[in-house]
Amino acid sequence: FTNPVWTVLFDYEASCKDELTLRKGDLVEVLSQDSEISGDEGWWAGKVNNKVGIFPSNYGSFKPSGYAKLPAEEVDFRELSLEEVIGVGGFGKVYRGTWRGELVAVKAARQDPDEDISVTAQNVKQEAHLFAMLTHQNIIALKGVCLQEPNLCLIMEYASGGPLSRALAGRRIPPHVLVNWAVQIARGMVYLHNEAIVPVIHRDLKSNNSK
Incomplete structure (x- = not known):
């Protein structure tokens, strides 16, 4: 431009x-x-x-x-290898998978039976566009997007440590470690709310979706 x-x-x-x-x-x-x-x-x-x-x-x-130009890479669904389901959210199911030899998280879009799939595809494309504009060490990164109907999905960075809720369960975590984790989460939220190209209000911050 x-x-x-x-x-x-x-x-x-x-x-x-x-x-x-x-x-x-x-x-x-x-x-x-x-x-x-x-x-x-x-x-x-x-x-x-x-x-x-x-x-x-x-x-x-x-x-x-x-x-100006931060496009999400379009991925051929045949390049993805999906394994077990590791989460379920408002967007749809999240699978552990492999793409080009790399471990990834694949967020498969939920298809509303009352909604035309082209509308779902547009929503996924928009979500990918927004994710592609986010660049921060405390925010999970977008790797690519698949827009091949009916396999509409986002390919995300895989958080090998798992959700924070699992790390906290049944363990005594030293206070300085907890503070460090809290600071990392806060930095991610500050970036989303105030520093991202398009400000994003999270509205669903909880331990099982913090990595």
């Missing part, structure tokens, strides 16, 4: 053909901030996915252009 790049903070549905439809996490190349070009104060001209149009400026946040 040669123009400033802004990150979309909220979804926005275009109400006419001149407007851009925005999705949280999208990257908008800002072509003009001149209201004489956009036609109204608070509206800018921009480009998303090769479509040019106008959009409300308060739906975006400026980020350095070095963050």
Whole structure:
């Protein structure tokens, strides 16, 4: 990108053909901030996915252009080897697996029977896009995404130590170790809430999903 790049903070549905439809996490190349070009104060001209149009400026946040392209690698499902289920969450089941010789966690998306699978695929793609923008030593990293229906899944870094709840169960942990773990979790939360390209509110912090 040669123009400033802004990150979309909220979804926005275009109400006419001149407007851009925005999705949280999208990257908008800002072509003009001149209201004489956009036609109204608070509206800018921009480009998303090769479509040019106008959009409300308060739906975006400026980020350095070095963050502009952070695509998630698309993975062929045949490259994945799934083993046992190691967790279940709101997204779906999590499997221990192998990808290109590396141990990974594979989050398989749950398919709602009342929802078209293309909608689920779009949600998985959006989730992958957001994960791809997160880079922090205390946040599990995204390795790739599989969008081959019906095998929609995220390929994540594998936390070999397991969940914090298991480490705490039936053991006496020295206080200094507990403080160290707490600080690591807090640093991860500060990054998500305040420092990530698109701020993320976790809302489900607990010992069985802290690694």
